[in-house]
Amino acid sequence: MDFSFGENQQMLADSMARYLADRFTWKDRDNSTGGCSGYSVPVWKGLADLGVIGSWFGEDVGGYGGSPFDIAATFERLGHALVTGPSLATLLAGKILEAAGETVTLGRVIAGETILTFAHERSTDAGGRSVPVTWATKNGNAWTINGAKGVVGYLASANLVLVTAETDQGLSTFLVRADAPGVSIRAYPLIDGGAAGELMMANVDACLVGTAGHADAILRTALAFGLTGVAWEAVGIMDALCASTLDYLRTRRQFGMPIGKFQAIQHRMATVALEVEQARSAAINAAAHFLAVPAQRDRYASAAKYTIGTVGALVAEEAIQMHGGIGMTWELPLSHYAKRLVMLNHVLGDDDYHLARHIALGRAA
Amino acid sequence: MNLDYSTEEEAFRADVRDFLREKLPASLSEKVRSGRPLDKQDMEQWHAILNAQGWLASHWPVEWGGTGWTVMQRFTFETETAMAHAPRIVHFGLSMLAPVLIRYGSEAQKKQYLPRILDGSDWWCQGFSEPGAGSDLASLKTSAVRDGDVYVVNGQKTWTTLAQYANKIFCLVRTASEGKKQDGISFLLIDMESPGIKVRPIKLLEGDHEVNEVFFTDVRVPVENLVGEEHKGWTYAKYLLTYERTNIAGVGLSMAAFEQLKAVAETLSCDGGLLADDAAFATRMARIEIDLENMKTTNLRVLAATGAGHAPTAQSSMLKIRGTEIRQGLSALMRRAAGRYAQPFILEATAESGDIEPVGPGWAAVAAAQYFNNRKLSIFGGSNEVQREIIAKSILEL
Numbered sequence: 001m002d003f004s005f006g007e008n009q010q011m012l013a014d015s016m017a018r019y020l021a022d023r024f025t026w027k028d029r030d031n032s033t034g035g036c037s038g039y040s041v042p043v044w045k046g047l048a049d050l051g052v053i054g055s056w057f058g059e060d061v062g063g064y065g066g067s068p069f070d071i072a073a074t075f076e077r078l079g080h081a082l083v084t085g086p087s088l089a090t091l092l093a094g095k096i097l098e099a100a101g102e103t104v105t106l107g108r109v110i111a112g113e114t115i116l117t118f119a120h121e122r123s124t125d126a127g128g129r130s131v132p133v134t135w136a137t138k139n140g141n142a143w144t145i146n147g148a149k150g151v152v153g154y155l156a157s158a159n160l161v162l163v164t165a166e167t168d169q170g171l172s173t174f175l176v177r178a179d180a181p182g183v184s185i186r187a188y189p190l191i192d193g194g195a196a197g198e199l200m201m202a203n204v205d206a207c208l209v210g211t212a213g214h215a216d217a218i219l220r221t222a223l224a225f226g227l228t229g230v231a232w233e234a235v236g237i238m239d240a241l242c243a244s245t246l247d248y249l250r251t252r253r254q255f256g257m258p259i260g261k262f263q264a265i266q267h268r269m270a271t272v273a274l275e276v277e278q279a280r281s282a283a284i285n286a287a288a289h290f291l292a293v294p295a296q297r298d299r300y301a302s303a304a305k306y307t308i309g310t311v312g313a314l315v316a317e318e319a320i321q322m323h324g325g326i327g328m329t330w331e332l333p334l335s336h337y338a339k340r341l342v343m344l345n346h347v348l349g350d351d352d353y354h355l356a357r358h359i360a361l362g363r364a365a
Numbered sequence: 366m367n368l369d370y371s372t373e374e375e376a377f378r379a380d381v382r383d384f385l386r387e388k389l390p391a392s393l394s395e396k397v398r399s400g401r402p403l404d405k406q407d408m409e410q411w412h413a414i415l416n417a418q419g420w421l422a423s424h425w426p427v428e429w430g431g432t433g434w435t436v437m438q439r440f441t442f443e444t445e446t447a448m449a450h451a452p453r454i455v456h457f458g459l460s461m462l463a464p465v466l467i468r469y470g471s472e473a474q475k476k477q478y479l480p481r482i483l484d485g486s487d488w489w490c491q492g493f494s495e496p497g498a499g500s501d502l503a504s505l506k507t508s509a510v511r512d513g514d515v516y517v518v519n520g521q522k523t524w525t526t527l528a529q530y531a532n533k534i535f536c537l538v539r540t541a542s543e544g545k546k547q548d549g550i551s552f553l554l555i556d557m558e559s560p561g562i563k564v565r566p567i568k569l570l571e572g573d574h575e576v577n578e579v580f581f582t583d584v585r586v587p588v589e590n591l592v593g594e595e596h597k598g599w600t601y602a603k604y605l606l607t608y609e610r611t612n613i614a615g616v617g618l619s620m621a622a623f624e625q626l627k628a629v630a631e632t633l634s635c636d637g638g639l640l641a642d643d644a645a646f647a648t649r650m651a652r653i654e655i656d657l658e659n660m661k662t663t664n665l666r667v668l669a670a671t672g673a674g675h676a677p678t679a680q681s682s683m684l685k686i687r688g689t690e691i692r693q694g695l696s697a698l699m700r701r702a703a704g705r706y707a708q709p710f711i712l713e714a715t716a717e718s719g720d721i722e723p724v725g726p727g728w729a730a731v732a733a734a735q736y737f738n739n740r741k742l743s744i745f746g747g748s749n750e751v752q753r754e755i756i757a758k759s760i761l762e763l
Contacts, residue, residue: 121705123725124634124704124705124706124725124726125725125726126722126723126725126726126727127632127726127727128629128632128633128634128726129634130634150705150706150724150725151705151706151708151709151724151725186724188709188710188711188724189709189710189711189712190708190709190710191571191707191708191709191710191733191734191737192708194708196708196709198724253497254499254500254501254504255500255501255504264750264753265750313697317740320570320740320744321740321743321744321748321749324499324500324744324748325494325499325523325524325576325741325744325745327740327744328569328570328740328741328744329567329568329569329570330568330569330570330572331567331568335570335737336570338570338737339570339733339737342700342733342736342737343707343708343733345701346700346703346704346705346707346708346733347705347708350701350704352643352645352646352649352701355645356644356645
């Protein structure tokens with residue numbers, strides 16, 4: 001067995017790490033986050049130029065990889081440097097374009113020229129009720145969409161939105177131009193520094209992606225890629241949180257010695273370290289079982305998402321607690337890593353959801 | 366055993382409820398309920414309403430304007446006000462400084478400061494922690510050197526809550542550096558308008574400005590502002606930190622938070638049903654409800670055991686640990702309930718001037734911010750690690 005990344009994957013991860021260390025300082029992150037854009041446009045383009053976006057897609061559609069471990073190696077780096085931006089949305093929507101052979105559009109996305117996002121889940125209204133399902137109807141050869149999608153990543157910056165919608169034939173996928181007539185957007189920042197928006201569509205022209213009514217399996221595969229990406233992003237964040245917490249335990253002195261000398265703290269940090277290794281194994285499992293039958297693949301994807309949800313909360317809370325007051329401050333990068341890690345449990349279903357899904361997939365098998 | 370409240374206790378509860386119904390402004394309770402931050406005027410308004418009723422200093426002796434309530438009455442009052450979403454009382458002057466002055470202060474200090482705490486003329490903040498003295502508070506370095514009839518104070522305090530509103534600060538300062546570090550500490554009252562004081566805000570991870578750093582450069586403080594004896598400040602600080610711990614578990618706050626959580630779970634759609642029907646979420650809610658019911662009884666047992674006196678340190682530590690864990694658990698569940706809508710961070714929606722509509726369920730706008738802000742509960746007021754040390758040493762005698 002070999003648990004290291006392939007040579008090309010490691011090379012790309014290393015060049016990402018160097019590029020981000022050089023071009024994405026904490027100040028750069030601070031300056032580019034918090035607004036309705038929520039990410040650094042030049043860094044996104046820089047990553048595209050390095051081949052990061054292309055590494056998520058196969059050579060037949062103009063990418064340079066597209067395997068789960070290509071996604072793993074790059075998303076881990078994104079997490080480690082706490083890069084905001086439409087990476088997850090690009091992966092999810094891009095995988096659907098890839099499956100449909102939409103090479104031209106995908107090529108522009110890979111080059112960082114087109115910003116693509118993914119609108120799947122429904123909006124929720126102020127009373128906590130889901131708004132009606134998004135529908136697409138066909139008039140002649142043209143499709144028209146009506147509906148609303150909630151918390152769509154980086155919507156204000158997107159040129160194209162991959163929208164899922166019900167049709168007479170069943171669930172289908174469409175591309176919608178963000179500036180198309182009938183599209184309205186309510187954009188906002190996210191607590192982890194990124195951005196998203198509510199997407200409202202009233203009689204909007206849309207281009208069908210793939211075959212109408214055949215989106216379920218393709219969507220499910222895209223979600224498995226997304227879950228793998230998120231799990232590896234979480235692993236990168238956890239490693240960064242552990243490193244800075246360990247550093248603090250070694251240097252912060254109270255009662256005449258480093259606080260890391262106190263056994264109570266040592267045991268807690270040991271638990272955190274153990275759990276992070278379990279999370280890494282879960283992320284490896286998700287990537288490694290990708291070619292299994294869908295039920296098996298998705299069980300590992302859900303196992304990974306469940307694990308990073310539970311472990312993520314532990315790591316984030318313990319990192320803050322062991323830092324004490326300073327861990328609560330905006331000034332320290334640590335608190336921003338903790339926020340992103342906790343918020344990953346609010347993306348693509350939380351740990352409870354994926355535990356239930358894991359059980360259901362196991363019983364169905 | 367008999368867990369019933371006495372007739373007198375029930376009558377008192379009814380009085381408190383009547384008062385809250387009549388006197389608690391809806392503008393304040395709505396703000397608290399929705400988790401929006403209170404500004405200085407809000408806090409002062411509630412302070413004044415309680416003072417007019419004579420219920421502000423619930424734990425002071427009657428002769429200084431206190432209520433003379435029993436610990437059970439105080440617990441009832443605190444629980445009922447929290448359940449009614451009343452603002453919390455800013456406790457630095459009322460519950461921290463005042464008991465020290467009443468026990469150790471000079472007559473002149475009591476006469477000067479206690480009435481000004483009641484009528485809101487003075488807003489006190491607490492200068493204890495320093496960058497190098499957190500859990501190890503006794504290693505504090507801010508120095509006060511005697512120069513004729515003043516102390517000259519130099520150093521830095523941190524995590525000073527609401528120092529931006531305060532006109533006074535009570536400080537632990539080092540007046541001797543030889544011998545045991547606890548023995549060289551004094552308790553000093555300082556005017557925030559003194560030359561040489563600088564306040565710098567600390568922004569917290571969820572964006573709030575709640576705490577500050579306070580810098581002292583050659584600040585001259587009249588010697589009559591020393592509380593009690595020189596070098597005895599540690600004793601007073603310990604007294605302050607163990608006094609008035611009847612509410613340390615925040616049972617009322619947790620009860621109010623649980624009611625809100627329940628209401629949310631019963632209205633939020635989830636997989637075609639309601640969140641309350643989701644087995645995993647219902648299990649999480651039940652666990653915390655049980656823990657809270659247990660905590661309530663633990664708290665009442667501690668109160669019953671201590672009678673009219675104040676709760677002993679070690680039991681307070683138990684209440685503090687589990688009480689804060691429950692509050693953190695409840696805010697984690699609210700965040701969880703918000704699902705994807707925990708992520709939007711629309712500052713205007715959490716701010717006073719909030720005319721921008723939040724997205725998603727209305728209550729979700731502040732759920733994540735409150736969860737992150739509540740991480741402080743297990744850190745401040747003696748971290749939960751320090752509290753466990755106290756239990757191990759004082760109760761378990763390990």
